Amino acid sequence: MTKQVLKSRASARPLPLNQILAGDCIEVMNSLPANSVDLIFADPPYNLQLKGELHRPDNSRVDAVDDAWDQFAGFAAYDEFTRAWMAAARRVLKHDGAIWVIGSYHNIYRVGAELQNQGFWILNDVVWRKSNPMPNFRGKRLTNAHETMIWASKAESSKYTFNYEALKSLNEGVQMRSDWVLPICTGGERLKDKDGAKAHPTQKPEALLHRLLVGSTNPGDVVLDPFFGTGTTGAVAKMLGRDFIGIEREAAYRAVAEKRIARVRKLDSEAIATIRPKRAEPRVPFGQVVERGMLRPGEELFSMDNRHKAKVRADGSLVGNDVKGSIHQVGAALEGAPSCNGWTYWHFRREGRMVPIDTLRQQIRAEMAAEDGRPN
Amino acid sequence: MTKQVLKSRASARPLPLNQILAGDCIEVMNSLPANSVDLIFADPPYNLQLKGELHRPDNSRVDAVDDAWDQFAGFAAYDEFTRAWMAAARRVLKHDGAIWVIGSYHNIYRVGAELQNQGFWILNDVVWRKSNPMPNFRGKRLTNAHETMIWASKAESSKYTFNYEALKSLNEGVQMRSDWVLPICTGGERLKDKDGAKAHPTQKPEALLHRLLVGSTNPGDVVLDPFFGTGTTGAVAKMLGRDFIGIEREAAYRAVAEKRIARVRKLDSEAIATIRPKRAEPRVPFGQVVERGMLRPGEELFSMDNRHKAKVRADGSLVGNDVKGSIHQVGAALEGAPSCNGWTYWHFRREGRMVPIDTLRQQIRAEMAAEDGRPN
DNA sequence: CGCAAGTGTGAATCCTGGG
DNA sequence: GCCCAGGATTCACACTTGC
Numbered sequence: 025m026t027k028q029v030l031k032s033r034a035s036a037r038p039l040p041l042n043q044i045l046a047g048d049c050i051e052v053m054n055s056l057p058a059n060s061v062d063l064i065f066a067d068p069p070y071n072l073q074l075k076g077e078l079h080r081p082d083n084s085r086v087d088a089v090d091d092a093w094d095q096f097a098g099f100a101a102y103d104e105f106t107r108a109w110m111a112a113a114r115r116v117l118k119h120d121g122a123i124w125v126i127g128s129y130h131n132i133y134r135v136g137a138e139l140q141n142q143g144f145w146i147l148n149d150v151v152w153r154k155s156n157p158m159p160n161f162r163g164k165r166l167t168n169a170h171e172t173m174i175w176a177s178k179a180e181s182s183k184y185t186f187n188y189e190a191l192k193s194l195n196e197g198v199q200m201r202s203d204w205v206l207p208i209c210t211g212g213e214r215l216k217d218k219d220g221a222k223a224h225p226t227q228k229p230e231a232l233l234h235r236l237l238v239g240s241t242n243p244g245d246v247v248l249d250p251f252f253g254t255g256t257t258g259a260v261a262k263m264l265g266r267d268f269i270g271i272e273r274e275a276a277y278r279a280v281a282e283k284r285i286a287r288v289r290k291l292d293s294e295a296i297a298t299i300r301p302k303r304a305e306p307r308v309p310f311g312q313v314v315e316r317g318m319l320r321p322g323e324e325l326f327s328m329d330n331r332h333k334a335k336v337r338a339d340g341s342l343v344g345n346d347v348k349g350s351i352h353q354v355g356a357a358l359e360g361a362p363s364c365n366g367w368t369y370w371h372f373r374r375e376g377r378m379v380p381i382d383t384l385r386q387q388i389r390a391e392m393a394a395e396d397g398r399p400n
Numbered sequence: 401m402t403k404q405v406l407k408s409r410a411s412a413r414p415l416p417l418n419q420i421l422a423g424d425c426i427e428v429m430n431s432l433p434a435n436s437v438d439l440i441f442a443d444p445p446y447n448l449q450l451k452g453e454l455h456r457p458d459n460s461r462v463d464a465v466d467d468a469w470d471q472f473a474g475f476a477a478y479d480e481f482t483r484a485w486m487a488a489a490r491r492v493l494k495h496d497g498a499i500w501v502i503g504s505y506h507n508i509y510r511v512g513a514e515l516q517n518q519g520f521w522i523l524n525d526v527v528w529r530k531s532n533p534m535p536n537f538r539g540k541r542l543t544n545a546h547e548t549m550i551w552a553s554k555a556e557s558s559k560y561t562f563n564y565e566a567l568k569s570l571n572e573g574v575q576m577r578s579d580w581v582l583p584i585c586t587g588g589e590r591l592k593d594k595d596g597a598k599a600h601p602t603q604k605p606e607a608l609l610h611r612l613l614v615g616s617t618n619p620g621d622v623v624l625d626p627f628f629g630t631g632t633t634g635a636v637a638k639m640l641g642r643d644f645i646g647i648e649r650e651a652a653y654r655a656v657a658e659k660r661i662a663r664v665r666k667l668d669s670e671a672i673a674t675i676r677p678k679r680a681e682p683r684v685p686f687g688q689v690v691e692r693g694m695l696r697p698g699e700e701l702f703s704m705d706n707r708h709k710a711k712v713r714a715d716g717s718l719v720g721n722d723v724k725g726s727i728h729q730v731g732a733a734l735e736g737a738p739s740c741n742g743w744t745y746w747h748f749r750r751e752g753r754m755v756p757i758d759t760l761r762q763q764i765r766a767e768m769a770a771e772d773g774r775p776n
Numbered sequence: 777c778g779c780a781a782g783t784g785t786g787a788a789t790c791c792t793g794g795g
Numbered sequence: 796g797c798c799c800a801g802g803a804t805t806c807a808c809a810c811t812t813g814c
Binding site for chain 2: 186239
């Protein structure tokens with residue numbers, strides 16, 4: 025049993041969580057409360073030159089195009105479509121929320137420019153580098169071996185979610201880059217109709233959504249996908265303990281997605297949990313180290329290279345070489361640096377060895393965690 | 401002596417070939433005859449919009465791109481700038497010509513949309529994946545590890561130049577993809593002032609231009625670079641036997657570029673010529689050795705017993721004693737053998753010693769392992 | 777001389793909470 | 796909103812210095 029309609033926001037209307045909503049995504053999004061979802065993943069139609077696939081927001085069909093003038097009409101119609109769905113998405117998104125949009129060179133430049141025009145703030149563009157792309161059969165161009173994803177917060181001032189440590193961990197301890205090498209969706213993951221044909225022409229690999237959701241959402245966040253298709257976003261969101269809202273116009277895709285997501289089992293919370301960043305640790309004033317007697321007033325601290333020293337004072341400040349202030353301020357002043365992390369800069373002597381004072385902070389934090397009964 | 405003013409077109413005005421023209425690129429381009437250049441490479445300002453200073457974790461300051469030429473009032477101003485230079489470039493370009501524009505997420509979406517708006521026809525977007533990008537020091541986003549290049553013909557109907565076989569040969573028999581892994585410009589290639597400071601903040605690597613010009617121009621073609629900077633385009637064009645026209649506003653950049661290009665020696669026509677190789681066993685592409693500058697086109701390779709030699713060409717093929725082909729094919733032909741492992745057969749001279757080219761392959765493999773050995 | 781260790785640096789939209 | 800201060804944060808190379 026998944027919760028279906030639970031979360032309510034400032035708006036009185038509840039969110040239809042973990043459901044696939046039928047209909048045109050613009051209309052459906054406009055029926056949702058404003059400022060209510062944490063992340064949007066959008067995989068809009070790429071088509072500019074494909075005949076008969078492009079519709080205006082009012083569902084009227086755009087005529088096929090092939091000459092230069094009609095090309096312009098094609099772009100104008102696509103831009104209008106983009107503007108409309110993106111504005112609707114923007115309204116639903118929380119101020120601190122973010123959006124991902126995936127596309128190819130056919131549409132991504134229109135999309136990226138419109139994101140900026142609407143006030144979204146691009147955080148990165150990410151290249152999905154396909155390890156097994158389709159070759160260019162006619163040999164007239166380069167193998168089109170990648171797609172582009174744009175990651176943008178709702179505004180420059182948004183406090184977007186970014187799980188830096190989790191992605192670094194996914195990347196064997198090295199900071200995650202903006203180029204992601206992943207195979208396209210094939211084999212058992214690729215959904216098929218009864219007759220064996222692929223259920224959706226552009227099904228995205230779950231690995232892509234996995235990395236994306238781990239990196240830019242937290243467990244319990246609400247992820248909206250206005251072009252849901254066969255539900256890769258929903259499947260991965262469910263697995264990772266995120267809530268999703270899918271919107272899909274085609275009944276056939278909705279049916280496939282429903283079945284698919286029903287089969288997905290949510291990972292247990294231990295598996296979902298990721299490394300907690302240090303920023304999330306409670307702040308410990310250096311004065312507490314002194315108060316608790318872990319360091320005594322008058323004791324001397326040393327920089328790692330032993331070139332600088334300072335004396336601890338009763339109020340938790342330091343004094344060294346005529347400089348007084350916090351552990352950070354004195355360290356910065358002595359080094360002539362713009363800033364300094366005093367916790368890692370200063371060391372005390374114990375049994376002839378130099379120990380960073382950060383070990384004392386970690387001790388205090390461990391005690392605080394034990395008191396709260398909270399896992400560290 | 402290079403030819404200076406030779407080619408004339410339908411227009412009576414001659415083209416100022418292999419020169420660096422001073423001034424605003426829009427005015428200068430408008431002074432050139434219409435429909436006269438074969439390729440444009442444009443590296444316009446990215447409009448980075450940097451705010452404060454940034455320091456590395458070791459407190460050293462990042463030398464940011466804060467030059468006046470990258471300052472724009474906003475997107476509207478940047479769009480107007482883009483529209484203007486692109487229209488001027490379009491006028492100068494032959495109907496069957498093409499354009500490359502490089503940028504980052506800050507500007508590339510504006511650029512790509514305007515390309516389409518002006519009627520250019522995007523052929524590919526190419527991702528330059530940097531093997532050694534600057535990290536994201538604060539851990540707030542993904543490492544910005546790539547830049548984007550858009551390749552577009554003047555119109556959908558253009559018969560653009562694409563040397564499929566040459567690029568395939570550079571990639572040792574495998575179709576060239578839309579993602580190119582190349583290091584940023586450092587070391588001896590990076591131009592410095594007298595005081596050791598970098599001469600230009602955003603100098604592009606020659607390997608990038610090498611691949612681009614081999615793939616999308618022919619010898620004798622005219623390449624226009626309206627944002628010439630310190631002249632990477634001109635240097636590579638000259639080496640590869642293409643003519644260039646550079647436009648640069650800053651006198652200091654022009655001076656550096658002049659000196660740089662004067663030092664470049666044009667490869668002989670045999671080295672420049674590209675071939676249609678028969679299918680070679682794909683392994684590590686020998687072309688990468690050339691692209692990365694580990695061996696220069698024109699350099700001679702020798703058999704271990706010194707009885708045979710061959711010359712390296714720009715597309716990674718060899719020519720020796722009227723035999724042309726891959727390192728393996730030429731070795732086999734010269735030995736009268738049914739087959740030959742070119743990697744162990746061929747040697748180059750360094751400091752009087754003969755070194756097998758296989759050491760270079762091992763070097764590349766080590767780098768590739770470092771890049772791809774971990775999940776990206 | 778070689779190897780190890782240390783230093784410098786690259787198109788970057790790079791912090792956050794409390795008062 | 797602003798100001799202030801705590802304190803968190805890096806990868807791949809090339810080059811230099813030291814033993």
